[in-house]
Amino acid sequence: MTYAPINEQMDLIKRGVEEILPEEELVKKLEKSISTSLPLIIKLGCDPSRPDLHIGHGVVLRKLRHFQDLGHTAVLVIGDFTAMIGDPTGRNKTRPQLTLQEARSNAESYVEQSKVILDMKSAKIKYNSDWLSKMKFNDVVRLSSSYTVSRMLERDDFTKRFQSEVPISIHEFLYPLAQAQDSVELNSDVELGGTDQKFNLLVGRDLQKQNGQEPQCIITTPLIEGTDGIEKMSKSYGNHISLQESPEEMYGKTLSISDDMILKWLVLAADAGSDVIGYAKKQLTDSKVNPMEVKRELARRVVTLYHDDKSAKKAEKHFNDVVVGKGMPDDIPIYVLKSEDLVVNIIFESGLLKSKGEVRRMIKQGAVKLDQKKVNDIQAKIKPGDDHILKIGKRRFLKVCE
Numbered sequence: 275m276t277y278a279p280i281n282e283q284m285d286l287i288k289r290g291v292e293e294i295l296p297e298e299e300l301v302k303k304l305e306k307s308i309s310t311s312l313p314l315i316i317k318l319g320c321d322p323s324r325p326d327l328h329i330g331h332g333v334v335l336r337k338l339r340h341f342q343d344l345g346h347t348a349v350l351v352i353g354d355f356t357a358m359i360g361d362p363t364g365r366n367k368t369r370p371q372l373t374l375q376e377a378r379s380n381a382e383s384y385v386e387q388s389k390v391i392l393d394m395k396s397a398k399i400k401y402n403s404d405w406l407s408k409m410k411f412n413d414v415v416r417l418s419s420s421y422t423v424s425r426m427l428e429r430d431d432f433t434k435r436f437q438s439e440v441p442i443s444i445h446e447f448l449y450p451l452a453q454a455q456d457s458v459e460l461n462s463d464v465e466l467g468g469t470d471q472k473f474n475l476l477v478g479r480d481l482q483k484q485n486g487q488e489p490q491c492i493i494t495t496p497l498i499e500g501t502d503g504i505e506k507m508s509k510s511y512g513n514h515i516s517l518q519e520s521p522e523e524m525y526g527k528t529l530s531i532s533d534d535m536i537l538k539w540l541v542l543a544a545d546a547g548s549d550v551i552g553y554a555k556k557q558l559t560d561s562k563v564n565p566m567e568v569k570r571e572l573a574r575r576v577v578t579l580y581h582d583d584k585s586a587k588k589a590e591k592h593f594n595d596v597v598v599g600k601g602m603p604d605d606i607p608i609y610v611l612k613s614e615d616l617v618v619n620i621i622f623e624s625g626l627l628k629s630k631g632e633v634r635r636m637i638k639q640g641a642v643k644l645d646q647k648k649v650n651d652i653q654a655k656i657k658p659g660d661d662h663i664l665k666i667g668k669r670r671f672l673k674v675c676e
Contacts, residue, residue, distance in 0.1 A: 291495055295491065317351060320351065323377075328514035338392060350399050355401075356449060453477070461487055465490045495542070525590060526668065529566075616653065621642070
């Protein structure tokens, strides 16, 4: 295997990265990789507690893909066993624990969605239940003895909960150790994670040292704010863009971000290089350029990254016709109504929204219209007969006919 020169590899590795610790060790690992023609083992652990991935998850997955593009071995560790513990990172209370069956089911969806980013032909998928479930109680005691309570309380979230007298369960202390054990099992060279995972990643370094391994380098990526520009992107905040979002929704939602988020999103959401970022900076400081034009370029890049260029152009035309021009798209999906039914059921069964709860929520928010009139009642029904047009949000339409 022929690898790119160190400077070229580091240019791509550093793109959109918060920290590389220690950077000089990573350079040495890359030098060794070139001299031995052996790839580095790059680990990314994922928590399958929530099966729906969004662009926020895509940031660190994209970094794993960067290493793949450089010829290194990407290992996606599915934390099906650690999901039964519950990751306490960023939590002000104990996270609900999943059963192994629930975690495995979510993991299947996680892997499937990751295909839009990772090269699954070369990626290795590992489940940490393969080794953690085989540990005996004396193994757990040995693992627990490798870290002290005072070290655990160095974690910001644990410290806040301890000072606020919010209970911390003993099993939560095991999560960073279990994640670190994954690094020992894989003998990973690099572990990736969001900035909120820094403590856990450093525990992996410590545990590898204790097991006589060369410690992994850690690379953290920033947490990207959602479309509201305030909270980190999360489905629970309703400010996310799903990796499974349609090109039209992805384009429209990207345009809804504030102007001060454009450059950050270009780096993290669109994976743009330094030349694109430099040009965007010039445009944003030019009073003659409307920031919306830069934002449109961002939206096109995001859609192209997760779909393709043709879809991006189609999504932009859809936005111009439907949102700007207040018209309707040419290709409205059709729902055949056989008998009187609730609007909630019709929209859900059409597949435009993923749950009836989401449909009800949009009706309550006044975001659903029937023949240009707002639907205010979640019990509203449609009878077979005349054709009807349902508008859901700003960009989705449904033709209901007999």
